[in-house]
Each structure stands twice: as structure tokens, then as C-alpha cells.
Amino acid sequence: MAARFWRVAVRKAARSCRPDLPAVGRKLEILRKRAAFLAIAASGKRWVAPGFILQIGTAHPATPAVFYGLTASRKIGNAVTRNRARRRLRALAAEILPHASPEHDYVLIARATTPTGKYNDLRQDLVKGLKRMKVWREDACP
RNA sequence: CCAGACGGUCGGAUGAUCGCCCCUUCCUUCAGGUUGGGGAGGAAAGUCCGGGCUUCAGGGGAAAAGGGUGCCGGAUAACGUCCGGUCGGGGCGACUCGAAGGAAAGUGCCACAGAAAACAAACUACCUUCUCGUAAGGGAGGGAAAAGGUGAAAAGGUGCGGUAAGAGCGCACCGCGUCUUUGGCAACAAAGGCGGCACGGAAAACCCCACCCGAAGCAAAACCGAAUAGGAGCCGCAUAGCGCAUACCUGAUAUUCGUAUCAUAGGUGCGCGGCGCUUUCCCCGCGCGCGGCUCGGGUUGGUUGCUUGAGGCGUUUGGCAACAAACGUCCCAGAUGAAUGAUCGUCCAUUGCAGCAAUGCGAUGACAAAACCCGGCUUAUAGACCGUCUGGCGCU
Numbered sequence: 001m002a003a004r005f006w007r008v009a010v011r012k013a014a015r016s017c018r019p020d021l022p023a024v025g026r027k028l029e030i031l032r033k034r035a036a037f038l039a040i041a042a043s044g045k046r047w048v049a050p051g052f053i054l055q056i057g058t059a060h061p062a063t064p065a066v067f068y069g070l071t072a073s074r075k076i077g078n079a080v081t082r083n084r085a086r087r088r089l090r091a092l093a094a095e096i097l098p099h100a101s102p103e104h105d106y107v108l109i110a111r112a113t114t115p116t117g118k119y120n121d122l123r124q125d126l127v128k129g130l131k132r133m134k135v136w137r138e139d140a141c142p
Numbered sequence: 143c144c145a146g147a148c149g150g151u152c153g154g155a156u157g158a159u160c161g162c163c164c165c166u167u168c169c170u171u172c173a174g175g176u177u178g179g180g181g182a183g184g185a186a187a188g189u190c191c192g193g194g195c196u197u198c199a200g201g202g203g204a205a206a207a208g209g210g211u212g213c214c215g216g217a218u219a220a221c222g223u224c225c226g227g228u229c230g231g232g233g234c235g236a237c238u239c240g241a242a243g244g245a246a247a248g249u250g251c252c253a254c255a256g257a258a259a260a261c262a263a264a265c266u267a268c269c270u271u272c273u274c275g276u277a278a279g280g281g282a283g284g285g286a287a288a289a290g291g292u293g294a295a296a297a298g299g300u301g302c303g304g305u306a307a308g309a310g311c312g313c314a315c316c317g318c319g320u321c322u323u324u325g326g327c328a329a330c331a332a333a334g335g336c337g338g339c340a341c342g343g344a345a346a347a348c349c350c351c352a353c354c355c356g357a358a359g360c361a362a363a364a365c366c367g368a369a370u371a372g373g374a375g376c377c378g379c380a381u382a383g384c385g386c387a388u389a390c391c392u393g394a395u396a397u398u399c400g401u402a403u404c405a406u407a408g409g410u411g412c413g414c415g416g417c418g419c420u421u422u423c424c425c426c427g428c429g430c431g432c433g434g435c436u437c438g439g440g441u442u443g444g445u446u447g448c449u450u451g452a453g454g455c456g457u458u459u460g461g462c463a464a465c466a467a468a469c470g471u472c473c474c475a476g477a478u479g480a481a482u483g484a485u486c487g488u489c490c491a492u493u494g495c496a497g498c499a500a501u502g503c504g505a506u507g508a509c510a511a512a513a514c515c516c517g518g519c520u521u522a523u524a525g526a527c528c529g530u531c532u533g534g535c536g537c538u
Contacts, residue, residue, distance in 0.1 A: 032479050035442095069479070079187090079511055083483090087162095091484035094161065119485060 028097055031069035031105065040069070040107050047133055049125035051117045052089060056133055057105035066102050068093055072110040085110035088122070096126045101135040 031037065040057035047054045070089050072082040089108045100106060114122075130136040 030479085033442095034479070037479075071479080080509095083480095083511070086479095087483055088485095091161080094484085 028094065029065040029067045031067055031107075036067075036105065037069055037071070037107060040105050045133065047129040049122075049129060050111070051114050051122045051125060052111055053109040054126065054129045054133075055107040055109065056135065057107075059103045060105075062102045064102070066097050066100055066106070068097055068106040068108065070108055070110070072114075076110055076112045076114065081115055082110070085114040088114060088119070092119075092122055092126060096123060096130070099127075099137050100130055101137060104135055 040055050043056065043058045045056040045058075047056075070086050070093070072086045072089075074082075076082060076085060089110060093106075093108060097106065127136070
């Protein structure tokens with residue numbers, strides 16, 4: 001009940017701050033180049049949750065958008081499973097990552113439980129992880 | 143109604159909120175907004191066959207090697223696929239399965255067991271002659287291959303006759319071989335004659351015969367952009383060439399500036415020769431130095447290829463069928479760290495618990511996701527539905 005209310009509030013906030021572009025941490029861009037993934041992995045900062053692994057790249061000047069990438073390896077299952085994991089992570093990123101600092105790049109790595117776990121758990125874990133790593137911005141539009 | 147055979151269709155439904163990719167309308171400050179439309183499969187899978195397409199200039203012929211296919215006829219762009227037959231297995235049946243050419247071209251093989259595994263042979267045992275012995279029985283020679291035993295297989299089978307015992311030794315039927323006739327396009331089948339049995343298995347050992355096959359793949363390939371980038375150097379080989387023609391182009395000379403002349407300047411054309419052209423050879427044709435080593439550089443990106451196709455659906459006609467033709471109609475994914483979804487309800491299935499029950503609470507949702515495109519094959523697949531047929535049982 002509380003979670004539902006919280007989610008609606010976020011959506012309202014996201015909608016309300018749309019007019020004032022270009023504000024920090026609003027848009028999302030997906031990384032597609034192998035070199036970018038390697039650079040983020042090399043920074044070594046990672047946070048492991050039951051449903052996924054979060055990697056954070058080294059700090060750089062803030063960009064207009066938050067860059068993030070998704071990885072679903074052969075290990076977690078066949079093509080259907082990998083697709084489902086990647087799509088759940090993409091939905092999660094669309095909801096949560098506007099709150100992340102645009103001074104870093106992020107990579108979400110799918111684990112075996114990603115396609116089957118509870119969506120609420122995934123969401124809470126990601127928020128927790130961002131706060132732990134001190135890249136959480138409470139207001140999406142400061 | 144039960145059990146089964148074959149073929150086909152589908153393979154969760156629906157709503158709300160928030161999104162993604164492609165095409166498109168309009169607005170436009172060129173960054174977006176906006177209108178409308180489309181967006182995974184029967185196997186998209188495995189990548190096992192067959193094609194299209196692209197590149198290696200291309201085309202034709204022959205040979206060798208290698209690979210593939212293998213009853214007959216048809217379908218098809220093609221196939222190892224499909225359809226219809228034949229033959230041989232399985233099933234009461236519907237139906238189904240089949241590495242189904244040649245063993246009389248040749249070489250080799252047939253384990254174990256057994257006497258013997260392919261010019262047949264003879265262990266036990268059978269018959270007989272001679273001989274030794276009182277006898278039981280033994281020894282030597284001959285006949286024969288029926289009985290026993292071994293084996294996947296023992297050189298036709300069963301019955302009768304025959305014989306010292308036996309044996310296709312003779313006869314009948316069956317099998318086999320061969321010839322003829324008939325039916326069939328054919329594979330093959332049927333009938334009749336002849337033969338007295340010759341020809342064991344395995345070709346999934348090599349092999350022979352007939353037919354087919356160039357290679358690599360969309361990371362193909364083309365273009366744009368970028369870059370000193372079809373780069374530079376050295377070595378080796380080679381006739382790095384020769385002849386003829388040509389004033390058309392560049393060039394040279396002369397010039398009255400209009401042009402003329404020059405073939406021992408280059409280009410160009412033709413011929414000869416050399417090398418190369420996807421294993422080799424020949425012919426046509428095409429291209430032109432070739433080969434090796436060293437140094438330096440490049441490999442990001444974008445666009446095209448990219449989805450209108452041996453296309454889908456419907457009707458009619460031909461055909462037993464696979465399929466073909468005609469007409470009508472439709473446009474139906476195009477991503478590239480890879481879109482086609484995420485979340486939450488309701489319903490539908492399956493299932494667990496509780497309950498006398500109505501029902502309630504919870505869990506789960508087959509296999510599996512396009513990657514240039516088609517035709518097949520193979521494998522995976524919870525469940526639902528439809529049609530045709532077979533064998534039972536019951537009823538009228």
C-alpha cells in the first residue's frame with residue numbers, strides 16, 4: 001500500500017519536472033559500446049543484490065543524461081530468459097535511475113533470480129544500493 | 143462408450159498505467175512534439191541437406207582426385223524432401239517401418255563355439271569287408287552324409303519310395319535358378335516349360351556400376367567518411383619484349399600562327415610471345431609483370447544490402463496425390479550490447495490447503511524468441527479442439 005503510493009508520487013514528480021530542461025538526472029541513455037562496459041567494470045565499484053549486480057563507473061563531469069548499460073550473460077539461461085531479465089532491468093532503470101547521479105555511469109548485470117524475483121524487492125534493492133554508494137539524489141529535479 | 147491409427151488447427155484471454163523499434167501525417171525554433179499504422183515461432187531452435195543472392199571477370203569441354211545419392215515412376219527452382227506404386231518386415235485391423243543397386247569383376251573378412259565357416263570336410267554315431275579275441279569288444283580298409291552336438295549361418299525343405307546304411311538317387315509339393323508368354327511406362331507380378339540344386343553371409347571392409355557436385359559466405363558484398371594508405375624498400379625470376387598500323391590524344395620540330403611534318407618520345411589499336419584467371423589440362427575470352435622477404439600504417443563509425451517473395455489468403459479448373467494453371471484480393475517485423483515490453487488487476491486452465499457444500503486462500507502458466515531470404519529434414523513441446531478411419535462392447 002505504501003509502496004504503491006510512493007510509486008505514484010515518483011511518477012507525478014517526474015511528470016511535473018519535465019518542462020525545465022535541461023535539468024540534471026532526467027533523461028536516460030543506454031550504453032551500446034563494448035569499450036564503455038569494460039571501462040565501468042574496470043573501476044571496480046560494485047554492489048551485489050539477490051536479484052542483480054550494480055556496477056558504477058568512475059566520476060566524470062555531469063552529463064545531461066544518466067548513462068546506463070544492461071548485461072544478461074549466457075549463464076542465467078536461454079535467450080527467452082535473458083530477454084526477460086534484460087527487460088525487467090530496463091523497466092527498473094527507467095523508474096529508479098533518474099534519481100541517480102549523472103556524474104557516474106551504471107551497469108546492471110542480471111542474475112539467475114532476476115526474471116523470477118518480486119519486482120518490489122528489485123526496486124527496493126536498487127534504491128538501497130544507490131544510497132549506499134552515495135549516488136542517490138532525493139529530488140530528481142534539484 | 144472404450145481402445146487405437148492417420149491428418150489438421152490452436153497454443154492463454156482481456157483491461158489500466160508507464161515505455162521501446164520501424165514506417166507515416168502535420169507543426170517546427172532542427173531539437174523535438176504530433177496524427178495514423180505495423181511489430182516473434184510452429185518449431186523463430188539444431189545449422190543437417192537443397193536453392194536464391196553476393197564476391198572470387200566469365201563461358202564451354204575433358205580427365206584425375208574427393209564428396210554425395212542409390213527399388214520404380216512422378217512432383218519441384220532444387221533436394222538426402224514430398225506424392226503414388228513395387229518388394230520385404232510388423233500389426234486382428236485402420237495403418238506403419240525399410241542404408242531397398244551389384245557378392246556370377248576382383249581383394250580381404252566371418253569372433254566365440256564347433257570335426258569342419260566355403261575347391262568343403264567327417265568328431266560322436268550309422269552300414270559293410272577283412273582281421274584279433276571264448277566273449278564283451280578292439281584294429282585296419284571301404285561306403286555314406288540321414289541322426290547327435292556347436293553356431294547368427296553347416297551347402298535346399300517336407301513327405302513317400304529306395305538302400306547294406308544312406309544320399310535329388312527317384313517322384314510329388316514348396317523354395318531356388320533359368321527360358322518363354324501375358325499384364326504393367328517401369329520396379330515387378332502371374333502362368334507355363336526346363337534344370338536336379340549349381341549361387342552361404344556381409345557392400346554399415348575395400349571395391350564396381352549409374353547419376354549429381356567449383357569455393358566461400360550478409361562478419362557475403364557495394365558505397366561514404368577518415369587515412370601517407372590499390373604504401374615503401376630489398377631480393378629472385380621473366381624476351382620487364384618484338385613486329386605492324388595509326389597524326390586520333392599528349393609530345394617534338396617547322397611555321398605565313400591557318401596548319402604542316404615526325405612512327406629511333408609516349409599513348410592507342412592489331413598480331414606474336416610471357417605470366418595469371420579459385421585442383422589440373424584444352425578452347426574461347428579477360429587481365430597484366432609475377433613470386434618471396436622486411437618496414438610502416440589500417441581494422442572504430444555511417445549508409446546500402448534489408449525485406450514484394452519459387453509471398454500469403456480465397457475461388458475455379460486439371461491431377462488418385464505431391465502439385466500446377468487461371469482469376470480475384472492483401473502488403474504482413476526489420477532490430478544490430480539486438481525493439482516487439484514492464485508492472486498491477488479480472489478471467490481461463492492446472493494444482494495444493496481449508497470446507498459437508500457453495501466457496502475461500504495460495505502457487506504455477508509447455509517448448510522456445512527473428513538476425514539476408516526461401517523449400518525441407520531433425521529435435522523440444524503443458525494443454526485444448528476438429529475431421530477421417532480401424533477393432534471391440536452395448537442399444538435400436
